[in-house]
Amino acid sequence: MAQMPLLSLIVFMPLIFAALMALMPGDRGVRPMALVASLLQFGVSLLLFKYYDAATPALQLVEQHSWIPEFGISYFIGVDGISFWLILLTTFLLPVVVLGSWNAIDKKVKAFHVALFALQTAMLGSFVAMDLVLFYVFFELSLVPMYFIVGIWGGARRVYATMKFFIYTMAGSVLMLLAIIYLMFAARDTEGLGYFTANVLELYKLKLPFTADGLMSPQALLFFAFSAAFAIKVPMFPVHTWLPDAHVEAPTPGSVVLAGVMLKMGTYGFVRFVIPMFPEAAEHFGWIFLFLGAVGIVYGALVAMVQPDIKKLVAYSSVSHMGYVMLGIFAMNTYGMTGALYQMLNHGISTGALFLLVGMIYERTHSREIEKYGGLAKVLPIYTIIFFIVTLSSIAVPMTNGFVGEFLILLGSFQASQLMGAIAVTGVIFGAVYMLWMFKRVFFGEKGELVSDEKHPLHDLSAREILVMAPLIVLVFWMGLVPNHFLSYSKSSIDHLMQNKDAYQLGVLTMEDATKRVAATIEMETVTAKATTTEAGVAR
Amino acid sequence: MNHALGISSYLIVAPMLALLAASLVPVMLKVFSGNREPHPFVTTTYGFIAVATALGLAITFLGGSKFGFHNALVSDGLSLWASVIVLVSGGFSIFMMHDHVETQTKLFSEKVFLLLGSLIGMLIVVLSNDLIVTFLGIETMSLCLYVLIAMSRETILSKEAAFKYFILGSFASAIFLYGIALIYGTAGTTQFPGLMEQVGPLLESRNHLFLIGIVFVVLGFAFKVSVFPFHFWTPDVYQGAPTPVTAFMATAVKAATFVAILRLFQSTGYQHSLPLKEVISWLAALTMLVGNAAAIMQANFKRMLAYSSVAHSGYLMVGVVAAGFGDSQGVASAAGIVVLFYLLAYSIMTLGSFAFVALLEKSVGQALQVDDVRGLARSHPVLAGCMAIVLFSLAGVPPLLGFFGKFGLFSLAIEQNFYWLAIWGVLNSVISVYYYLRPIVLMYMQGEDSSANAPLIEMNKHIMTRFTLFGSAVLIIIMGMFSSPILAALKAAILGRS
DSSP: OOOOOOOHHHHHHHHHHHHHHHSSSSSSTTTHHHHHHHHHHHHHHHHHHHHTTOOOOOOOEEEEEEEGGTTEEEEEEEEEEHHHHHHHHHHHHHHHHHTTTTTTTTSSSHHHHHHHHHHHHHHHHHHHOOOOHHHHHHHTTHHHHHHHHHHSOOOHHHHHHHHHHHHHHHHHHHHHHHHHHHHHHHHHHSSOOOSOBHHHHHHHHOOOOOOOOOSSSSHHHHHHHHHHHHHHHHOTTSTTHHHHHHHHHHHHHHHIIIIIIIIIHHHHHHIIIHHSSSSHHHHHHHHHHHHHHHHHHHHHHHHTTTTTTTHHHHHHHHHHHHHHHHHHHHSSHHHHHHHHHHHHHHHHHHHHHHHHHHHHHHHHOOEEEEEEEOOHHHOHHHHHHHHHHHHHTTTTTTTSSHHHHHHHHHHHHHOHHHHHHHHHHHHHHHHHHHHHHHHHHHHSSOOTTSSSOOOSSSOOOOHHHHHHHHHHHHHHHHHHHOOHHHHHHHHHHHHHHHHTTTGGGEEEEEEHHHHHHHHHHHOOOHHHHHHHHHHHHOOO | OOOOOHHHHHHHHHHHHHHHHHHHHHHHHHHHHSOOOOOOOHHHHHHHHHHHHHHHHHHHHSSSEEEEETTEESSSSHHHHHHHHHHHHHHHHHHHHHHHHTTTTTTHHHHHHHHHHHHHHHHHHHHBBBBHHHHHHHHHHHHHHHHHHOOOSSSSHHHHHHHHHHHHHHHHHHHHHHHHHHHHHHHHOBBHHHHHHHHHHHHTOOHHHHHHHHHHHHHHHHHHTTOOTTTTTTHHHHHHSSHHHHIIHHHHHHHHHHHHHHHHOGGGGGGGHHHHHHHHHHHHHHHHHHHHHHTOOOOOOHHHHHHHHHHHHHHHHHHHHHHOOSTTHHHHHHHHHHHHHHHHHHHHHHHHHHHHHHHHHSSSOOOOOOGTTTTHHOOOOOHHHHHHHHHHHHHTTSHHHOOOOOOHHHHHHHHHHHHHHHHHHHHHHHHHHHHHHHHHIIIIIISSSOOTSOOOOOOOOEEEHHHHHHHHHHHHHHHTOOOOOHHHHHHHHHHHHH
16 A cells, blocks of 8 residues: 555645635635535544654654655655644644634635735645744744735724735744754764755754854854754744734734734744754853743733733733743753643633633624723623633633643743742743733623623623634643643653753654554454453353 | 968857857848848747857867867856857847837847847857957947947937946946056966966066956956946946846846956966955955945836846855855866856846846836836735745845855855855845745735725736746746756766866
8 A cells, every 4th residue: 555645644634625715606605615624634633643652752654755856855754743733733723723714804804814815725735844944934834824814804004014024034044044054064064964944854964053152153154053943933022913913914814923823833843943953052042031031921911901902912912831841941850841842832712712702702793992891790790700711811821721831831930040930930820910811801891882881782692603612622721630641642742852862863763664663553352352341261 | 381271170169159140130121121130030930040059069069078170269167158158048039129119129130130140249258268268259249238238219328228237337348458468568478267277476576567467357347237336337237228138138148258258367376466355255255245235225127137247246246256266176167157157047037036127117108117016916925936036046045046145155255265255245135035035025015905996907918028037037046946957967067168
């Protein structure tokens, strides 16, 4: 049997659906088709559970083909514990977003879904790419659909926001491109490699010169070139200013994808490329990122507190939450890293859910100003309950997913630096303050002008909206109560990274290996099953 | 000395002969039918056949390191691929001329004749192995262009443009010729191979006359490809010339001249002159900055594209710097590969963008403003989509063709340790994003607020121009995703020569 290119299928399926949708004659029927397509690609991505082996840190389901050998570029993709959940998060959020935007997008429906699905391919591609140029291609390509999503379906200042988003992100990433090219030549000129390659596994083996005091050593410069690109994407304080603009202007589904997945491309880049490729520089300059991460947590929380606009509040809470992720990554220990990966997923779910909820109320009232609400709890009970659960997840109350992530990160950061840990802990308090204060102002107290408007009574969530939120709520508790269901898939990869970060190398397993392993397991099970039945027979 | 020419000499010039013969047909037809203009479609067909024949002959006979006319012409990978770029650009320009209001009908057969004549000049430039022959080629190419620009239906701007181009071009040619004289006086030869051997010793011994000669020749070239500070004519001429002619100038002229520049810089001897290296690096850096910064401020679509073409000359100069001042073995060949690939990419993108402009120009002398494309995505989704692809590619968004062009150039710069030029180049491409995305913003994100009963933008029904735009968008995607075969072919053609 020919090997099934499972990862390629997962990556390019959305693009194929996008092309199919583009060929449809009009806007009618696009939404149901998009929903079916998104569920289908989520279903296919679930096949990863069958073929992915959580026990090994190796790169799995690898596919490698030469693409542009003249430039040393190959089509090389694979999945390991670092990217495993991010892929699933991405595929999981798509049906949620499609269903959630059922009414939010009322013009150019077809074009919107084409952009959304193309974006999906770009994002998935950057999570699986193991060739630096291929990664860069996907990383940059993701800007284009998002640029259109914000620019066409966004709010009043959408053009400003989307241009800022595009130029900001591109400015960060072009220096990374040069760093990538430099690395490729370094690989060529190194003994033992000796050929022009952008293969990440080969580049891991490079020993780049690093002098502890020198900012000008190649490793330090490359480290900063990569970090700049990813820090802008995360976005880390103080280069976060594009994010509130983009979030506020983006349509609800755009915000969900932006916060849910696109920001993770930055933090993922740190874990996948920056730390293993530039271990000494990351160790030496890590304090900068620890510090900026901690500052970002507190800054994001403080700014969120004073926002009059719910969506802007959520956007700044993103800055704060991504600060935790940065803190966890640069704590440089297993707790921090595990927490950071977990927090990436949490943030995708809880912030995604918050944006969806804000979008739902906005569809009803066309306003996001906190002042105009108040007393919503009496009018919209189901909405209130769901919002409350998501709020709890966002402020990391135990038993919700947020708690596990933040706890692990704080544990890790106290090990790394007590001061930073202490600063970050205050962020936990501030986080509770701004979320709960907002919750109080919106849902309790006197009925606001929009809530008490007799002419436009508010309706509680429809069945569709409940269906959108249900999987997110389930995940909030699932991830909060049994984190091991999730952590066990990335444990071996994180352990491997943390133990060998100075000489990081990854093994490679192809689909063929995975198929064999699956077959072997099934055989084992049947043998055991037979043995049990025979035993049972004997006993009888 | 044996003055007889071998058959190979004639094979090398076969494309030019074919162009010459074919270019005469429409004009002759006109003369013999009592000065009655043949149907433009007939003329276009002749032009197309001429270009296609020349292309076929070029692919058949060029390449593989052959010399002709006592080493005055060389036929190698560089000249083969440059001829292909030049001829393809010429072919599409004829298509666009057929459609365009400022070039069609009146004196159309003369215009095709001039364009084909200009192509002959360009082929001479790319095949030339001798500075004097290069000069002759450049003059042939330019003289035809001066007239072509002036022969527009639009009366004021095109005449001004032609005159300006002519006067400044003559100055540049004179200086160029003066440079050749100085070079011949010091080096004793004007043929590239001999010259390249002399560069090292002459520059090492601080021969100032030779240095001045080289600088003058570079200046002459710089004018033709609008490198700062000799770019001032570009926006005026690009704006004044009929759009199809502008497209031709922006693509073919640039491709031909850059190949000549590369031939001048394929020696490692330039290392001995640090000032020259500094000057040319700075020219590259400033050209990028001036082009991009000025393009941001343009309201006229063609002027914006003109400044963008200045910026692209700056990127290409990075390749020239690497070729001339890089230190590794075979850097000139490597530079040839990436510069030609970039020229190919740039020509395709530029043809597409000017085809777009031509489609939107309604009447004679009416300038297309950037703001005019507002809301185009609603009325003409396919054309807007094609133009968006072209613009994204010009901005260097992967995985489109323009990205891989830049990737090649900047990797060459990094390989040769021109880090600051590479950094400067990518930062400039970020600046360029701003103006390349502006038409996209206008096409896609604005226009619907201005009420639904606003008149839809009218587009000309120019089939051939549409085909050019559509074809360039498709090529940008396909050649971007699958650039490997092209690069392999370029590599084989250029490295095969040594």
